[in-house]
Amino acid sequence: MLENLPITLPSYQLEDTDVVQHQPTVDIIICVHNALAEVQRCLDSVHQYTTSPYNLIIIDDGSEMETLRYLRHFATLHPLLLLRNSTAHGYTRAANQGLQIAQSPYVVLLNSDTVVSPTWLDRLIICAESAAKIGMVGPLSNTASWQSIPDIETNGDWATNPLPTDMTVSQMAARVAAHSARLYPRLPFLNGFCLLIKRQLIKAIGYFDEIAFPAGYGEENDYCIRARQAGWELAVADDVYIYHSQSKSYSHERRKQLAEQGMQILIDKHGQSVIDEGVKICRYSQVLQGIRHRAKLLVERWNFIAQAQYYWRGKRVIFILPVMEIGGGANIILAEARAMLTMGIEVYLLNFLHHQVKFERCYPQLDIPVIYAATEVEIPQLCHNFDAVIATLHNSVEWIAPLAQLPHPPVIAYYIQDFEPYFYVEKPTHYRWFWQSAWLRRRLASYYFRWVTGFRQAWVSYLQIPQMVRFTKTDWNKTEIETQVKQPCTVIGASCHIDLFMPRLERIAHKKIRISAMIRPSSSRRGALRTMQVLRDIQQQFAEQVEIILFGAREDDPQFLALPRDFNYTNLGICLPEQLALLFNQIDIFVDFSNFQAMGLTAMEAMACGVAVIVPNQGGSQSFAVHQHNALVIDTTSYYQCYTALSTLITDDQQRMLLMNQASQDMVHFYPEKVAYRILDCLF
Structure with missing residues (x-):
């Protein structure tokens, strides 16, 4: 039998209103070694976007006087603990200093070259508390090895994925959150630029190995391996985006050298096979690949939303959707109606009152308002004050036809998802045995009458309202309408709900x-x-x-x-x-x-x-x-x-x-x- 795993529905709001503020106190540890401009951006974003309760611990690991002065001044303006190493001890030892001081239920190790975004800490904790076995959590980023979006590599090196010049970190984070399915994929390794760690994990496995990795570059991978060996899981909060600018504390050449040294130490300590297996999982995770593929189009999707908001915000649109049960046509309309909601359109559905119970049972979490009509006759009155009224089935064209006679009618449109006369092409020859009795003959005559009526109604629906706007999904449908009915039709393109239908589980090899x-x-x-x-x-x-x-x-x-x-x-x-x-x-x-x-x-x-x-x-x-x-x-x-x-x-x-x-x-x-x-x- 298939596993009965829960599905988490994505949020469609660009500004989240349902993110619960965290309750446990968090100790945020930031290790600093020069790179003043990046440090200023980091601390400003932490102060602006971090919700209480939290304690800020800054470890100044031998920075030059300009950076030290700034940190001391910052400490006079904000509550924090500032520790100073007169000479640089290296990242791993500095991080351990902070970890040994921290006592809260959660600890965050945050690089000083990051820029955090609104609700970042709340979301990380929501991910951490989604499963008891999760011991560490990391966010998505522009450059964070396997957590990078949309690309992980460029020309044989880690990708940097710079933001568009007109997009802020907070805007990018809002796009990521709005389209996230909150899958919280599990990985063998998390990048150390931002790590949320549970206190229980620290108690279980201790601190970073500062003997083997004194300068960093490998200590977080070692910590991840040790955590997993102790039974903990490592998760990516795929609704969190934190910008990583690549620290100026070291040159590119120095970082590369340290990374190579750290990898060799890691191999010597844990074995090549452990590293290779973990890298393979990170590189080929279907869930992360699905997230990356969608991230490539975040800016493009937002451009459509922003342009629609500019042109049509406040327009009122209603879809005539007379359905009782789940169907592909209805699902398409619901997905596109939700997209219109993000564009500032007032979108409504119209269904029949006698469909309500079954319809709402099929769509229990529907987030689009529905108007229910008792009869077809009510429909024009219910729709007359909308800017556009859209039929979605051939008989619904007839129901909205009276609107065309109004002095100032709304835009009347027909969303054509099939060539509906074909629904009635197949004659009911399999009912020939009905001729065995008069009663069955009457039933068959009635069936044929409905069949003929349906065919005619479907055909006439394309012609009934001359000024009606017609649009459809595919070139095939457009060709059928324009060839057979001689009416113009616009192709709007195929679509599906890619934020629901996406890789959600890592595929495992089944026996069959x-x-x-x-x-x-x-x-x-x-x-x-x-x-x-x-x-x-x-x-x-x-x-x-x-x-x-x-x-x-x-x-x-x-x-x-x-x-x-x-x-x-x-x-x-x-x-x-x-x-x-x-x-x-x-x-x-x-x-x-x-x-x-x-x-x-x-x-x-x-x-x-x-x-x-x-x-x-x-x-x-x-x-x-x-x-x-x-x-x-x-x-x-x-x-x-x-x-x-x-x-x-x-x-x-x-x-x-x-x-x-x-x-x-x-x-x-x-x-x-x-x-x-x-x-x-x-x-x-």
Whole structure:
């Protein structure tokens, strides 16, 4: 069975209001050796952004007179303990001086060349207290070896990742926090530029090894190894960003020399294999790689938010979303609506009162206001004072059509996520046995009537309001509308909720390759029968190699029960988005054997989590999936191609891993802010 691990939802606020101020006292130790300009920036940021209770301990390790004068003056303005070494003892001994004085439940060792950000200390402690075994915590930074974002290396050396000239440290930290999933990834090594350490750990393993590492450069790695050997875990607070400017206390050449010496001492003390294994985990952590990939786009995402705030802040937008249960279309709209909230847009959803109970059960933590209408007739009145009203399903166009007759109508738009007449193309021939009785004939006649009515309503929806703004996700959908209905349509692009669907767990080698598929038997174009046939035959062929996990249909659904089920599988039923994000972190392959997909959201979500996927070559999947680059794109109407493609991913470990890695990297570009901006641009 899959592990029942919790999912932490990300925050969407750029300014956090839910960060709880820490209660335990913290001793903050800063060792100083010259580099006055960096020291001033560091101490100013600590004074400005650190919440009480804390004690500040400064160890002046033989600084020159200019730095000493500044520290003494600073000490007259702020409560702190200042200790002075008349000659430099080296970082490790200076740090131990502070650790031996500190008595609080938590200690922070903070380099004097750092700049901290708002709520930094509260967040570090929240991470530390999230699990009893966490003994040390470090933040993300621009240059902190494995904790660096977005890059860890440049030209064979550690990356420095300078901030854009127009961005402050606090602004960068706010972006990081706003999009963090608070995964708190565990690492074998933490960079010593900023370390939060629990008092219990210090009592358990003692202080830094100042004999082996008197000048620093290796002492924190040694301490990390000792901590882990004693049963402690080391975590990265992935919602904290602290700037590290690389101290001027030593030249670049001197730092490099000290680092090489420290590494050799570390190897002599603990063995090459221990170091190599730890470095491998740090370098190839899927969770950290996912964080780094997303960090590359933080500035770009914020630019969309800032521009939208400038142009459209205060606009009022409502989506007509008449849904009861979880669906891909609704999930997309919710993600993009949340992005609009960060842009200063007043976003609302409109649903029906008789949907409310099921809708709120499916989306229990919904952070977008919902207006519930008793009937369709109420909808125009409820929407008339919005700047834009957006239909999301063909029948909702008719409900908002009266708004077009107002003297000053709102912008009326249709968010087209599929070519909906295709929903009604397949005639219900499988109901021929209905002709056996008059009652069944009447039922079938009624079914045909609804089918014909639905087809006509879907077709007319694109034409009903001449001035209506039409936009869609993919070029395929745009082509269908413009070719068949002769109406213009704008492509806003594919997107998925990349802050939820991301690598959340370190993938471990399971005994069997885990294959998953979404089964939707209510629509024959979803290929449920073919999917189950392929999975059954795969399970029979590779019984000892594969584990099959289904979702999307309840086990007691009569249409699901009618499918071939004579093979071993686990059915998770209807899954919340948070549950899917967890599932996709524990599988290897996701298959979508639909006849076609207007976009293919579920495959995108799986790819964003680092899953190898197979998708149809008909429809809009190719807006994000590139065959044999980040996915397999095949003719899914062919049983042979479906079976062959899946067999290949099972037997070819190298190709599967290449697709998984590339998919995780590529999907971060499909973030919702870009599409939300394009929607607003279409509307206004």
